Structure formats: structure tokens, C-alpha cells
Amino acid sequence: MKRLITIAGIDEGKGVRLVYFYDSNGKVTTTDTRLPYNGSTESISPDYPSAEFYEREIHDFFGITFTGCPNINKRLFKAEGDKKKPFLGARK
């Protein structure tokens, strides 16, 4: 089984790109998914329990919802009630 390294979110201007990084016998492999803003995708946490934290982080910062991710609406990094998505939009 491949080992999940992390999930990165990238604001591409037209939507959010998710890059999944895996380690497969010492080689890093990636999988890309492109989603609209505030879009949703299937959670990989049933297969990789550690994905829950990465998915909650992306939910906090990019507003993407992961269906099937436990505690997706529980805040992880942000303060209670903070609705801002700090990684969306170009830096001024």
C-alpha cells in the first residue's frame, strides 16, 4: 500500500487544485484533482486515517468539502467562527 505524505491545495484562479502526494517504495507519486471554489470531493480518510487532518486543513483554508471525512466541520487551525479562506485569492 502506498503511504500518504500529504495533500496540497493550490488556488489556480479558476478553482482549487488538490495534489495528493504518496510514497511508493521510496518514490514520490502524485495525483491531481481540480475542483471549483467551494466544491466537494470524496474523502480518502476511510483508506488513510491520517488524511483527516490534511483534509480539515484544506477545508479551513480553501473551503473544499470532503465527503466522508469525519469531523470535517470541526475547526483545526482557525479560530471559532472565522469564515475567511486565507489561501484563496492572489497575494496583494
Next chain:
Amino acid sequence: MSDYLVPFGPQHPAIKEPISLRLKLSGSTVEGVDAQLGYIHRGVEKIFERENINNALYLAERICGICSYAHASAYTRAMESMMHIRAPPRVQYLRTMFAELERLHSHLLWAGFMCHEIGFETLFQLFWREREQILDVFERYTGNRVHHSYNKLGTVRYDIEDEDYIREQVHSILPTVKSLRSEIKGNGVVAARFKKVGPVTHKQAIEYCLVGPPARACGVKNDIRKLDPYEAYGKTKFKQPIYKSGDSYARTMVRLDEIFESVKIIDQCLRDMPATKVPKHSLKALPQGEGYGRVEAPRGENFHYYIVKDSKITRAKIRPPTLAVFPALETMMLGAHVGDVPVIVASIDPCIGCMERITVTKGRRTETLTEQEFRRKYCG
């Protein structure tokens, strides 16, 4: 149904950095944990955006105050892979040696804390006394004890002159570490506090994608220095200590054994390093596109991912080892006695600041800055 919900943190005497764990207790047995991060989140990944690739190296190093060199190394590896360059052999050996010196000081620091958590203050002081020998080496060759600013893209900032000094300093810690290791191994009180405390099985370690010493304590061989060798690790011989029990004791022994392996690597670096000159910093190509770099930090795999456009970073993603180990914390704590929680937390060697904080130290002044102040003062 739990009897109590006990807050452990964000400020707690047993943890050195702010983190909130809500412990669900049945009597004094932990039945669940709810973790809340973000108390020292400073938005490091956001500060990286629009940053020049040379300035960003110093920012990467300041992600952590213990394994600062691991972050600088991961950054350097990511950028050099995008530029399709490799540092000359002497530079590779120097970087390998400094990475191992950092592992020594980090493990000694952690070993002290681990003993402190069970009230064994003598061992705490003795481990920290030995750590000073390693910090002296850093101070002598880089001018700094923690933030060394040693790497440059394609090279390093300083060469070393007195190799015997490093050898002496590194070997001077071994007799004490050997004796302290035997003390931990043979002491019944330590065994009672560490053995069968916070266990993780081999299967759970694979499921949770654990990294570093917590994974190796469960029999998972995942040392990035072996799996995906970088710098001079492919040319050095060392063992990755493996234990099976997966408890706090196994995590302790893995790190203590790694101290001896690190000394072996440093010896090989000093012996095999070619006597050439360290090249001056000059970039013939600029990184462009996307790239990642990963290194085996003292706490496990440290992963950096960058997107660069016109020599400026447009996106940075950093996954420090603590974030990879944290999801398994609840598994480690289930069924544990509430009094063992500090030991379990310390046994993963957490570095909360790795993902969350920036503190700038200049001269004798330490200042904590907002993102805008940091950019205005140091990135202009």
C-alpha cells in the same frame, strides 16, 4: 459515554508549546481525544508567497527552532531539483554532517524532556549538558547555535577547518549517552512509566502513515535517508534502529540508538570528504515550475513542496513530521491512564511550532513580528 472532559492545554506544564487536547475520560482512563491546533499558527506558507527564492531559504529555516536545518535542507533539495543541479561532493558531505549534528542535538534535547516528564531531573540535566557539546560545534562553524543559515542554493556558506575538533566534540558525548541509555534500559521505574504506554501496532503504523522514530518503533522501515538517499547518505553506511513493541519505551530506544548511528555517519563524512574548495554562491539557472524536497528530520520525514514562477514562490506547502504523527495520537492514548498522557505526548517528540510560528532573533534582541512587519523589515 465518558464521565469527564478534561482540557489538556493549550497552556499546560507538561507541554512546551501551546496545543489543546480535550481528553474524554472514563474514571482515569482515556476514551477519546479531540485535538485543536492553531494556537501559534503564523501563516508561514502564506508568507512564502511572492518571496524571492534566496530570501525564502531563511524563512524556511525559521519554521522550527530545533530542526531548523532540516527545513533549510528540504527547501534546498526542492529548489535544486527544480534547477536540475547537484551540489559538489564536499558540499554534500558537509550538509550530511550538519544534518546529523542537528539530529544529535535534537535527540539529546528530546531525551532530556522525556526524562523530565517522568520527574527524572538528573537525567534531564545530564542529557542537556551533552547537547551543549554539539551546540558549540554549530556556534563555532556557523556563528549560531540554532538558526545556522548554513545552506545556500548549490553550496554552503562556510567550510570547516578543524576536523579534529568536530570529531572530539561528537565522541565526547558517547560515554555519557551510553551510560544514560543503560540507566534508562535497566531502571525499573523508567520501564514502568515507558513500557506498554501509548502503544501502536505495526498495522496501525502503516494505516496512519507514521514517519520517523514512532514508525521505526513499530517495525516500519521508512528512513528517507535509506529509501530516497540525498546528499551523501547514499555513500555512508549506517543502520536504522528498529523496535517492535511500538510503545513509548521503543520510541525512546530508537532515538537513543540513532545518536550512535549519527556519530558513525559524521565520522564517515569527516573521513571521506574530498579536500576541495567550497564553491561560491552563483546561480546559473533559476528554478521554475513545481518541485518537492524531503529529508529525514530528527522527528521523521519533512516534506516541502513549492511552485515557483519568475524566481518567486507562488505556493508553498510544508508537511513537517509532527503533522504526520499527530493523527495517531488518539490511537496511542486510547485506554491509557490520564497520568501517562504527558509521557505519550512527549514520546512523539512533538514540534508544534514547526508548522505555525515565526520568531526573528537578531543580535541580542528577540522580536515576534506580524507578517507585514517581518516582510517590511527583513524581506525588502
